[in-house]
Amino acid sequence: MSHEQSQLTIRLNGCLRTAPVDCRMLLVEALRDRFGVTGPKVGCATGDCGACTVTVDGAVTKSCLELAVAAEGTSVVTLEGLADGAELTCLQRAFWDEYAFQCGFCLSGMLFAAQDLLSRTPHPTDAEVRLAISGNLCRCTGYDTIVLAVRRAAETRPHS
Amino acid sequence: MIPSAFDYASPVSVAQAVGLLGERSLVLSGGTWAVPEMNRGEARPTVVVDLRRAGLNRITLSGGTVRIGTTCTYADLLASDVVARHLPLLRAMAAGITGGQQILNQGTLGGSVAAARPSSDALAVMVALGGRAVVASADGERRVKARDFFRGPRRTALGDRDLLVALEFPTAAGLRSGYVKLKHGQSSWPITTAAVLLGPLDGQGQAMVVLGALAGTPVVVGGIRADSPVTEVELATRQAVDSVSDLWTDVLAPADYRAAVAPVLAVRAWRKAAVPAEGRRS
């Protein structure tokens, strides 16, 4: 494979998609520029801020640390694919109600980190929530309302 | 976007991977070190060899040796019963890796070891556990002891055509251990670490106290036995620190700070290992 364009096929938010990508692209860049989803953000490109967080084959992943071509054949979910169709999820509603986002730039990453935690720990303590989102930076909220939102979502979500 | 051009390869076997290595190749395990370096133009390989489909992600136990494939992630380590039972020190280190669940999913032990950054958790723990690097090349497979593997900051025993395929550790089941890491908050890489392993290594009542992020390579504190009093541990650590010629300095902390805190951390890691004290006096 050369540095020219190659075709990348992924299952993106449930749909099989193919797009030409530059081999030198990071996954977050390919998602934004070639697949047209701007939910994942570039905040640092060094894996520190977490704004680029998506899931790849179900695992939360900082997509600025992945080469686009390495994602061939995987299933990727971005912010655009988080909601239940037109309905917001319990977690999304909790973020809104508790004012867990202000400027919204870290929101996508925080939702993925929170969702991942809840899938493994349905009733987390404050400390567990704080640890789970410690790979994601926020400069606006001071984190406390994010913790409240995740706790609230844990209490109100339907048992699966 | 990465500024330089490269060919990307995703080999499905060790042999295939080794065949791709050369002077300007770069091996990707998790990519958490390598990808940002390429993105900043600091690493400019012509070939990128992605190991994640080469079958190196298994953890096995055989005859008292735990073998951890290079692309095993920190999440794999934390989920492994073998690691929990046989290498609790490794597990303790993995549990403190920063960067969120994402980095636990993406970062690999093998990748950290091969990168050999001084400000890393993995190196000192590998030395403390008596680990060995399993290296594959066109000439076959060889093993390199941890102490010989780390040659300097970001320098290892790996040549351009060598591939780290696994790490092997003798079982430490039943041995007590303690791990302490000093960092400036959750955003910070390790400033100084202390890894302690107690018990009958080689049946001699030895103890391993290894300091990480203190110097270019892990520093082993000599002259300590499993029944040494804490004061001796502190003294021996000070002496070890004093004899280090390449104390590490970076933007987060100067060398003299690391030298000052290393003995404190060694004692704390020692105390962690000593609890619960099973018939051992301190």
Add this chain to the structure above:
Amino acid sequence: MSGTFAGRRQRKHNGGEYLTGQVRYTADLALPRMAHLALVRSPHAHARIAGVDARAAEAHATVVAVMTGAQAAEVSGPIPFLLDPAGLGGVNADVRCLAVDTVVYAGQPVAAVVAETPGDAAAAASLVQVHYEPLPAVLDCEEALADDAPIVHEGWASNVMLAGSFGPDDFATVAAEAGHVLAGELRIQRSSPTPMETRAYLADWDPVRNELTWYGTSQNPHPQRYVLATALRMDEHRIRVITPPAGGAFGLKMHGHPEETLVAVLSRELGRPVKWVESRAECLLQGGREQTHQFRVAYDDDGRVRALHDKFIADHGAMAAGAGWGMAFVGANSFPSGYDIQHCRVDYTITVTNKPPSVGMKPFGKDSAVLVLERVMDLVAAATGLDPGEVRRRNWITSAQFPYTASSGLVLDSGDYHGVLDQALDLIGYSRRRAEQETQRAAGRLVGIGIGFEMLPEGADVPASFVTAYDSATVRVDPSGHVTVLTGATSPGGGNDTAFAQIAADRLGAEPDQISVIQGDTAVCPYGTGNLSSRGLVVGGGAVALAADDVAAKVRAVAAGMLQADRAQVRLADGLALVGDDASRSVPLAVVAKSAYTLGYVFAPDIEPSLESTRTYMMPNVRHLPDELGRFSTYTTFSNAVHVCVVDVDPGTGVLQVLDQAIVHDCGTQVNPLFVEGQVRGGVVMGIGAALGESISYDADGRLASDGLKQYLLQRAIDLPPLAIGHQETPSPFSSLGAKGAGESGYSAAAAALLGAVNDALRPHGASVDALPLSPPRLLAALQQAAR
């Protein structure tokens, strides 16, 4: 002021769009034929540019153009200053979008490369050969003031940009009477605003119409248009500035950056859109707050401060067209915080050095006044044996003294600082904490408790600048009854649009969720200043209220005609116009609206049949003419807060842990308490972060060493305990809403409380710290030094 919606914890307007990824930030935008810009930046802190060889770069794949500073200077002029130091008797230097013959800091843009992809532009940028002749550089402000220091800006007699003072020069006289004098110093390090969204600009030049549409992360859309017009030497009305929703700003995105102009210059030259997205490393070039203070305090036996004299030097870095230098001026102007010290003198010197320029950052210099005053109070407490809270009580301006003219000339509006302290001490459980501290100390732990009080002047109006204490709004109801609010005020992410919807909803009887709020488009929004100085809600909201009242009056007039009632009896509520409380005599707002436009002559022939009003709200308490002592009062609202924190310092490592924290704030009337709390929470974490470990550092050659988020350390969720918040509302007697600005709240009080807590923790060991950040190496060194 009260209403159904104002005062409520209304959730974020259009929050659903954020949650589903529909919001487009600037970097998300793409236009047909868009090209990408990468910058060549100087590796030298000070050098002449002998030549630029672009041939290799031009030959790189997909490169469209390379532009040098000399070429840019042929088609553009210097960037106008947001605040000009020459206006206060200081010196300035031209700032252009690309350096022409000299570079004055490492990182300064020298050449521009435009290519079809960002990757190609960046790769080609590294191929541009610039021939530099290095010059001696100065990287320290005290060295910059030495007689033999290299001069940073050609033509300047020294490296002083501006020096001045506030207050009477009578310390010695007063000190003689007071009885006690103490001295101290405080060093504050350079830090960086670091919003999660870096800067981004996209310029779209239309070569047919000779018009520019400029999208960007700018806090000030209308002034930005003026800046672009001036630098591009074109008519302002041919420029449309659109500022998409921003991912935080904290001052970083106030206008004056070279890249703002550069994208426009390039787009015009190339006839196609040009986009630039700042990298995190480039973003960390932007910093500020670096100051060194020396102070002396005269106090009496009762702990009453009689006189204060503070001298400080601010290291601005190289000259810029932004607001950075203003922080030192405002910091000096903010002394003595909320304390009743009429004999307060501040001498400030703003120096330039060969470091990247300062950028205006919240809380815009007021943090330094707070840090010094709180340190002073703690030192007086230690010297007199009084409790730190008690010393503050004895020195504060009391409620009865407002409006209070400070020694600086600022007229503080209202407050009840004692009340805020009472609440804060209660919230943290102060007496219990002090009792626990005794036990903890006996066990060898270094536990400290700190009190930090901030008084923040906000809502500035600076003469001859676009920093204004007024703003405008249009409120419009269309024939379908839909309400639209357009404002000149914008938000960096804190969301004053929600508050504007609440205000309009109350007056028009509409639902906030149904109201459209449009901000950040100079083509449709009335003239305004955008966001800065925490005035968006106060004056933006004031304008919305005026305009909405106008439209409501018209709606009531038409409805009265339809309902055959007195206009004075008609109310607007719940989407209806109704007579008193009689629901049977009501008509839906939508029907009234349609009637206004189509049956106006029938129902209200005396009313202009257009349900629209554009109004400007001005704060009344600005004083630009000097008083009898030659002083001005440029600030219009004054909020305050007290933060209390409990910390534990590890004696073996100097590592600090915040055990508990509480804050009580007072920003007057709160239109949306949820949002005010959000500002305070964010400010507190930012202030703690800056005091604890955020530190911008350079290597010996002046190049940025802290160029990523592993070196510039931000606080994470697991680093701090939850923050207890209380509030008090002492309304502004001057603003129509009774509100005061809260955009900078929390930062200064938290940073000061942390410094106080650390010194409280260290005091039993005879150690103290008077420099930030409170890093573990610094704390350990203080303990080790005291032990010797």
